[in-house]
Amino acid sequence: MQKATGQDGGEAAVVGTDGTGPADASGLTGDGTGPLAGIVVADLSRVLAGPYCTMLLADLGATVIKVESPGGDDTRTWRPPVHGDMSTYFMSANRNKHSIALDMKDPEQLELVHRIVGEADVLVENFKPGGLAKYGLDADSVAERWPHLVHASITGFGTAAGAHLPGYDMLVQGVSGFMSLTGETDGPPQKGGVAMMDVMTGLHCAVAILAALREREGSGRGQHVELNLFMTALSGLVNQTSAYVAGGAVPRRMGNDHPSLFPYGPFACRDTDLIISVGNDRQFARLAEVLGMPELAQDEKFATMSARNENRDELRALMVGRLGERDAQQWQDELVEVGVPCAPILGVDEGIAYAEKLGLDPVADAGGVPTVRHPVDYSRTPARHVKAPPHLDEDREAVLAWLEGRGADCEG
Template sequence: MSLASSSPGTGPLSGVVVADFSRILAGPYCTMLLADMGATVIKVEGPDGDDTRLYKPPSVNGIGTYYLSVNRNKHSIVLDLKDPQDLETAYEIIDTADVFIENFKPGGLAQFGLDAESVAERWPQLVHASITGFGTKGGSHLPGYDLLVQGVSGFMSVTGSPDGPPQRGGVALFDVITGLHAAVAVLGALHERDISGKGQHVELDLLSAALSGLVNQTTGYAACGNDPQRLGNEHPSLFPYGPFPTADKELIITVANNSQFIRFSTVLGMPDLIRDPRFDSVENRNNNREELRVLLNGALSTETAEIWASRLQAAGVPCAPILSIPEGVQYAASLGLDPVVQVGRGDNTVPLIKNPVSYSRTPVTYEKAPPALGADTEDVKQWLRAQRKDPS
């Protein structure tokens, strides 16, 4: 990060400047990933700030952890785009930027001269990424909330118990997936710009990202008209694959091929199962899952989940307990993955979940805690003045 209040970046995107006009989750998640990789991200917020600052509980020092989760390594400046002077400052930020990211409603930026056509004309070398909920055509009027997309994409229809209602996921899954797609798209556009010397407009929407993220489920419909249903914790194409009861609690067991099934049935004391024509292939085990379930449940009921996990893991059969969020973080720590990092410096630090990417030569950094609203306004303006004096 190259602003005066920060040390020079060393990550793979060091020197890249991102004008971040996004808010809530998909855009900020994308720009946090870019910031982690060394980009200088200037987070432009309206006078009331990003809505997620107020999404609580839980909170730390009055700030919602929702906001904290996606805004580290950024510099916050408050601008009211309806104010001519602030709008000019916004233009100056974009003047310095390599990437401009926004998730305004389609058409919402035209009044400020920041629609795609105006941006392409004024900043032809800029990578402009727009994130919407449902695209810019027939769905342009629809608000882009993740839960709406979970509903209309079909995700909720395949989530939950077969005899229960459709269920939402436990996290804003498609906001995150869209943010990941946006980061990949920006990197691709920056690479192409290095070749052509020209920027381009990159468009993403939550519904398209959701349909892509539903992978085998949506492809099953597109390719052969399959209409998947809710299966609870069952897999539509694999068995055994899910939680199974033991003598004390459930244990997740995932058997995805014949080799694993042979090892699994051997540990259970039933090595001849693979020779049973009902269970001798992935497809046959799937089609005869109820008969197989009775046999497996009977064997697993003789020992505790911990004992079975030890035996199965020793035999190379994938299995895992069902943990809570705190237990999951602690489990990652026990494996040496160091999931929690202290972000910031001195007294201004906050523990956050680390970026999952590790570079061997240009590591991600955690220099700056998620900023308070407008905390970097003067630093950004001073930096802009320096840029005017030294355009290089």
């Protein structure tokens, strides 16, 4: 059986990778498999960034206890759409978890929160900076009382001058420059179609936790990792922020065009658009051949990527003129055959169907509920989809039994 340092620094038993132990007896570990089997996560986060992170950890075998307020995670009320009586938004980031509702303003219930945190390996929270101090769950208090814990804090704009700013994804899309880059050249700035900064922050948080757990193996102590949506956004803008920081160039909105590649985007065919993504000169030569215009690849105005970028308007007109003679599917079939990257523009429903066509099995059943499966395939320890997203306080008795099995007094 694996061991971790428990409450107040003492050693506490953690469920073994064979599924044995008190946690398994209370029904909190699922099938006891996965690369993170034996890791316990106290999830005090809500909305998307934190819950998405902890769902990924749960998919990989961690036991995740979702501690909610009596009113529940805000996203439980974000509806429609719904599946039965549950918000599909909430469902998207909360499978494989165990829900218990506790009011931290109540001393007895706060003590239960402390017991859960003390028996966990990881604490994830996204309270406003300073908001947990009155509950004895701020970074300093956690580090002193439970030195074994990996404590991950997510904020919107950090804990310095931006500590008072609310951390909503769209605000970060705005101030990071992302919206200034999104939309048509002559149109207004646009947000992305999904809360991208939340999702990216959740991914970074999962990586940070895994790194801190790895370091704990040698030191025996956890550490505090801090993430904020704003820095995640600036990092996630990759080539665009690099263009300014390293090159002094301020990126601009270009619609569906790419600042450094051409042709790279949707092009009108006879019936609909087809995305063509040419990443090098060899691919362009193949494209020109399929279009019946091989001379384009020899023309000095188009032969190199830099030349194509400089003369993109002229090249675009030539391509659209030829592409308009046939349907998108006909062009796609020929381009795929010669290795030119291309794809149609699909709706979400069509995207799921396309993934099924490619044998990617995008939908996984989690306790009788359809969910989008974990995206990583493991050769020996596959991700699991064993428990439906929980109703509020659904697992209260199981969590209390788990605490009792670990020697905690859970009366109240």
